[in-house]
Amino acid sequence: MNPVSPLDNVRIVLSHTSHPGNIGATARAMKTMGLSKLYLVNPKRFPDSEADARASNARDILGSAQVCTHLDEAVRDTHLAAALTARPRDLPHPTLSARQAAMALVRQARQQPVALLFGRESAGLTASEISQCQLTVQIPANPAYSSLNLAAAVQIMAYELRMALDESVMHSAARLPELASLHEVEGFHRHLEQIMITSGFLDPKQPKRLMRRMRRLFARTRLEKEEVNILRGLLSAVDVRKPD
Amino acid sequence: MNPVSPLDNVRIVLSHTSHPGNIGATARAMKTMGLSKLYLVNPKRFPDSEADARASNARDILGSAQVCTHLDEAVRDTHLAAALTARPRDLPHPTLSARQAAMALVRQARQQPVALLFGRESAGLTASEISQCQLTVQIPANPAYSSLNLAAAVQIMAYELRMALDESVMHSAARLPELASLHEVEGFHRHLEQIMITSGFLDPKQPKRLMRRMRRLFARTRLEKEEVNILRGLLSAVDVRKPD
Structure with a gap:
């Protein structure tokens, strides 16, 4: 029996996505990195042929996607939820870089479900959506133009989650010495x-x-x-x- | 006067791209990470309205893109060229991970132009194209489905190049304390x-x-x-x- 991968405990949550192409591209980005749990909160159009086309051979991810009407449903039983934001927010949330956040999420995902949230193409997540998360995540980018495409942001985070998996396997080997308090x-x-x-x-x-x-x-x-x-x-x- | 960024010395070379949407998405991926030099070897359709649409506010990258008929023209005056490949090749090239390759490219780009090559959507780079490079690069991915979209692969590499820049700036800042011998x-x-x-x-x-x-x-x-x-x-x- 294969052990469950921590990546099976990581949910990608897209909130209020406008372009179905981005949902399809997200599915492909997820599958290439070994992620499978997609949650869609109020997508504008789904299912959709454009999503299918852009998903390429990751249509199974679309087929098993959970469509929710409220963000609550997507994060309710998770133990850590992180919100991707493009710019610093005036909110009392610790902000991690993509790499740091991926490590924190994978560490937690070894035990319990976690969620990573992405907002609207135009305006990102709302303050109220972010307030349902424990931390915010920023992808280091060009300060003069930091507007990543939604699926491109998912691809980077999915990649860092996979890299963090390798990292955390390395660091969680039983023989690792105990750090001092x-x-x-x-x-x-x-x-x-x-x-x-x-x-x-x-x-x-x-x-x-x-x-x-x-x-x-x-x-x-x-x-x-x-x-x-x-x-x-x-x-x-x-x-x-x-x-x- | 701003110092030239090493990223200005990094060329992204797309060879024989079929879908203009991928060229536009590549331009956006590049600009979000501070890259600007795009070379297109025999693109199927370019310029193209779909490329413009997917480029969003990175259309300037498309406007200054160099269109070449042969790969030679794109890499001729570079000092290090790296080829992205999805699978191990039976070729005498050292293969680096995305992260390692980004660090090697940025290090070299502090002195001279370097190039990172991406092949066709369907079949990647040909053996002959790869043979013009000094190293091959693999993005760690799900072995069961490693087929990244072209622009998604560019996005990950552009991100790692930017991360490598920070890394190398951190390690080369003038005020950094001198390490003991x-x-x-x-x-x-x-x-x-x-x-x-x-x-x-x-x-x-x-x-x-x-x-x-x-x-x-x-x-x-x-x-x-x-x-x-x-x-x-x-x-x-x-x-x-x-x-x-």
Whole structure:
């Protein structure tokens, strides 16, 4: 029995699509990347011969598409919903890049259904639609002309979801080391600072540029739990007041 | 005066395109990602109203497109040409993923023109066309259905080229701190090992698993020159034999 792919847990939701060609092209974009769950909220024309033509050999995706009258129906039983937006919104939503969002979605999709929403060709998603999502997604684009075609945006996101799948398989291998918690990392930083002061290397009265540099260094690496243990062991071992 | 973007040195070459809609969608895909140089080798219909319609506000790209009768004309003065292929070919070409190829192309495009070739909708590039390129590119896709629409393939590559640009700008910004040389990093590792032994934390007779862990940690971060100086300063400060 094949294990279910996390991509089977990722829904592509198109809201109020005007051009059936974009629905067909979306189906093809999805299938080329291994996605299959298409939800259509109030499409203007569907089914439609133009959608069929543009879907090429992905007509099965159109055939199994769920047509809904309200966005609620498409996202109701998902555990994470992300909204694609072309421009920054004045809304209290964390915004991720396409790549970051794909990784977050695939991670969640290993457990539960997730949804990725795309709005109207003309105006994108409404503020009310976005408010039903936990995060917004932006595809990095030319600031002078960022107007991607709807199906082209789906293609990029579908591609990044597939790439994230490979990534997350790599990173979820059972043998991957456990990362230290933020609390543990903070404990290490404090210990390091104390040793820097005790050893006379850092003058606590001077600005703490040195500590900022060290924090920056270790922030880049994402310390593992065992590494923090080793580093703190070393700090304890060298913790002897200077015998002067 | 704006500096020239490496993306201005990247040509998108479409060979023998059948559907003018794909040419228009390619222009839009290019412009959304900041690409502008379009070359058309023997397009079936061009210019064409369908191309204009699908280009949306990227019609300027169509207006400045170079139409050629032979592929030679499009790639003649480029320094790196990459051919998109859907399936592995029995040809002596190195094959890169979309992401890898984008990075290689942008790197080269900082100096000289480069080209990325896309073949016919039906059959892709011919063996003879591919043989004029230095490398082939594959977009990771669903093995059961990898047939991306032509303009969708251009969109993914254009997106990866833009992402590679950010990547390479990030890594080449003038103000970026100078990385430590391998020699300096090695000096730090030796110093660290010496302190680990002097402090009694590491038994030199035991297997050096601890040092391997430390090397792995710092290999992940790519130490900067100044960071190595700080770390070695700290190691010197704590370098006092245990008093007993």
